[in-house]
Amino acid sequence: MLDRLQEQKGTLIAIGAAALAVLASVVVVPETEQGVILRLGEPVRVINRFVPGADFGNTGAGITWRIPFFETLQRIDKRMLSVAMERQQVLSTDQQPLEVDAYARFRIIDPVRMVKSAGTTARVEEQLQPILSSVLRQELGKRSFQSLLTAERGQAMRNIRDGLDREAREYGAQVIDVRIKRADLPEGPSLDSAFARLTSQKEQEAATIVAQGQRNAQYIRADAQAQSAKIYADSFGKDPKFYDFYRGMQSYIVTFANGKQSGRSTIILSPDNDYLRQFRGK
Amino acid sequence: MFSDVIARPWLAMTGRKSPWGSGDSGNSAESAEEGVPEGDAPAGEAPKGPRNPWLPPEGEGPRRSASMDDILRPRQRKGGGGGFGLPPLPQRPDGRSWTGPVIAVLALLWLGFSTTHVLGSNEQGIVTTFGKYTRTVGSGVSLTLPWPIEKMKVEDVTSIKRDLIPEDEGEKLMITSDRGLVDISYLVRWNIKDLKLYTFQLNDPHDTVKEVAEAAMRAAVAEVPLNGVMGGSGRAQIEQRVRERMQAILDAYRSGVKIQGVDIKKTDPPQKVKEAFQKVTVAQQNAQQDVYNAQQWAQQLVNQAEGNAAEFNKVYEQYKLSPEVTRRRIYYETMERVLTNNDKVIVEANGVTPYLPLPEVRRAEKAEAAQGGQ
Numbered sequence: 001m002l003d004r005l006q007e008q009k010g011t012l013i014a015i016g017a018a019a020l021a022v023l024a025s026v027v028v029v030p031e032t033e034q035g036v037i038l039r040l041g042e043p044v045r046v047i048n049r050f051v052p053g054a055d056f057g058n059t060g061a062g063i064t065w066r067i068p069f070f071e072t073l074q075r076i077d078k079r080m081l082s083v084a085m086e087r088q089q090v091l092s093t094d095q096q097p098l099e100v101d102a103y104a105r106f107r108i109i110d111p112v113r114m115v116k117s118a119g120t121t122a123r124v125e126e127q128l129q130p131i132l133s134s135v136l137r138q139e140l141g142k143r144s145f146q147s148l149l150t151a152e153r154g155q156a157m158r159n160i161r162d163g164l165d166r167e168a169r170e171y172g173a174q175v176i177d178v179r180i181k182r183a184d185l186p187e188g189p190s191l192d193s194a195f196a197r198l199t200s201q202k203e204q205e206a207a208t209i210v211a212q213g214q215r216n217a218q219y220i221r222a223d224a225q226a227q228s229a230k231i232y233a234d235s236f237g238k239d240p241k242f243y244d245f246y247r248g249m250q251s252y253i254v255t256f257a258n259g260k261q262s263g264r265s266t267i268i269l270s271p272d273n274d275y276l277r278q279f280r281g282k
Numbered sequence: 283m284f285s286d287v288i289a290r291p292w293l294a295m296t297g298r299k300s301p302w303g304s305g306d307s308g309n310s311a312e313s314a315e316e317g318v319p320e321g322d323a324p325a326g327e328a329p330k331g332p333r334n335p336w337l338p339p340e341g342e343g344p345r346r347s348a349s350m351d352d353i354l355r356p357r358q359r360k361g362g363g364g365g366f367g368l369p370p371l372p373q374r375p376d377g378r379s380w381t382g383p384v385i386a387v388l389a390l391l392w393l394g395f396s397t398t399h400v401l402g403s404n405e406q407g408i409v410t411t412f413g414k415y416t417r418t419v420g421s422g423v424s425l426t427l428p429w430p431i432e433k434m435k436v437e438d439v440t441s442i443k444r445d446l447i448p449e450d451e452g453e454k455l456m457i458t459s460d461r462g463l464v465d466i467s468y469l470v471r472w473n474i475k476d477l478k479l480y481t482f483q484l485n486d487p488h489d490t491v492k493e494v495a496e497a498a499m500r501a502a503v504a505e506v507p508l509n510g511v512m513g514g515s516g517r518a519q520i521e522q523r524v525r526e527r528m529q530a531i532l533d534a535y536r537s538g539v540k541i542q543g544v545d546i547k548k549t550d551p552p553q554k555v556k557e558a559f560q561k562v563t564v565a566q567q568n569a570q571q572d573v574y575n576a577q578q579w580a581q582q583l584v585n586q587a588e589g590n591a592a593e594f595n596k597v598y599e600q601y602k603l604s605p606e607v608t609r610r611r612i613y614y615e616t617m618e619r620v621l622t623n624n625d626k627v628i629v630e631a632n633g634v635t636p637y638l639p640l641p642e643v644r645r646a647e648k649a650e651a652a653q654g655g656q
Contacts, residue, residue: 056415080483105535195463221579225583228583245613246612249612269626271628276628
């Protein structure tokens with residue numbers, strides 16, 4: 001029995017060794033990674049290289065082999081990566097400072113070149129960061145403040161991307177997109193003057209609104225007056241003489257016979273007065 | 283083995299009692315010889331001792347779990363031991379007999395958990411075989427190969443995720459097209475439309491959504507004047523533009539993200555110029571009030587005019603029927619009212635110089651005014 005066990009021990013060791021060998025020679029490259037096989041430090045082949053438009057499941061991802069201890073696998077991210085630019089000030093052509101936050105999205109498309117030039121994706125990011133800021137500053141510095149704000153409309157962002165892309169190719173990376181995340185006025189005089197401008201702008205706006213309101217009110221009153229004048233004219237115009245008489249009568253009542261108004265008037269009538277015609281007995 | 287141990291002493295006894303027995307010495311010698319097989323059971327431990335130097339003296343329990351050999355051996359012995367199989371279970375080899383089942387149960391659990399997946403109605407799972415994408419499974423129960431071979435990553439795809447930007451309450455000013463400043467915060471609602479792309483394309487999809495939202499919002503606000511941002515219609519326009527722009531960018535990234543909507547939560551003026559903005563609000567209210575008052579006045583004026591005109595028309599209709607009578611009637615009625623309310627002096631003009639005590643009249647007026655004032 002012991003012999004058998006020892007035999008088994010032997011086979012177990014053999015199996016273990018074989019398993020180790022298999023494990024050492026099997027490599028799993030997931031969909032999110034590309035692998036560069038280095039034979040004694042020299043890249044010999046690429047596993048799961050990024051191919052534009054390739055459908056997942058049909059890429060080179062999965063299980064592959066290597067010669068144990070002789071070949072090593074360097075894993076490189078296959079996904080889209082980002083570089084954030086440190087916030088920095090850009091001066092427009094009209095001498096307006098603007099603090100800009102930007103990011104670039106890139107992807108490693110040439111893993112061999114990347115391994116040779118940078119080594120890791122983190123190093124690529126490190127390398128791209130200063131390039132991004134300098135390209136951005138250069139490109140945005142050519143523009144007026146107004147076109148800085150709407151940089152996406154023009155050629156600016158494309159130029160920045162292309163400029164960064166040219167440099168990035170050295171590291172086996174492709175720049176997909178550069179975007180300005182924030183563009184702010186820097187703290188201090190320029191922000192204060194913006195506040196001051198905004199305040200006076202708003203005060204002017206307030207004054208204008210008040211004046212407009214008054215103007216509109218006047219328009220409305222004038223309209224109403226015109227309308228009422230028309231109504232009167234249409235109505236009274238039918239017989240101006242009767243109107244004169246009728247209105248005169250109304251006016252007398254208001255003027256002389258208004259009980260609320262204090263003060264009695266003394267009316268001096270001449271016997272010739274029309275009211276006293278019958279008085280005269282004629 | 284057990285039967286031997288019992289049989290030998292009996293044989294020895296018979297040997298001792300037998301009349302033809304050669305003697306006690308022979309018997310004793312025989313028994314001494316028998317002693318070896320008799321002590322077989324205790325001696326059984328002795329030879330094993332040196333072969334297993336790690337064997338602890340107290341019992342065999344810990345030894346069982348020591349190595350593969352030991353696990354194999356007791357099983358064989360258990361088989362040979364026959365009747366001994368059952369009693370040892372609770373006794374000494376607790377470790378031994380539980381390790382197996384525990385391992386088996388763990389293995390079953392592991393198999394169960396890593397092969398059976400129950401997905402909720404809002405979930406999808408990505409199955410990878412040794413890292414390679416194989417399939418996407420929907421809701422319900424699905425089976426995969428066990429863990430190291432196939433892996434499943436489950437993600438909630440239909441539930442809408444919400445991101446408030448900026449996350450903190452601090453003032454984040456954005457520049458508008460007329461160089462105004464606005465403190466804006468907004469909510470982005472999104473979900474996953476293609477889990478495969480979402481899982482494999484981007485390094486950090488969630489962060490990407492937020493960054494793209496910031497960039498798109500900044501660009502959209504920079505195209506609209508300040509009053510447009512603060513006002514209602516401009517806001518809706520910005521929301522729409524940001525949504526479209528974000529979707530375009532994220533599609534270009536092949537991110538597998540669907541933007542459901544962008545909602546602007548707040549558009550405040552910067553804290554430092556709030557007062558000036560309030561002045562505008564007050565001015566707007568005042569202007570509105572002015573217009574409202576004017577409208578009221580205008581309405582009154584027109585109504586009055588219509589009323590007067592209607593009155594005149596009515597009277598005029600009657601007047602036309604008999605002009606002279608109506609005219610005289612109105613005249614007398616009016617005069618009546620006028621003259622009954624006033625003092626009257628009738629002066630016969632010819633030859634008489636009328637004396638009109640004007641100061642007297644004024645005094646009377648004053649007295650009356652004073653009385654009225656009290």
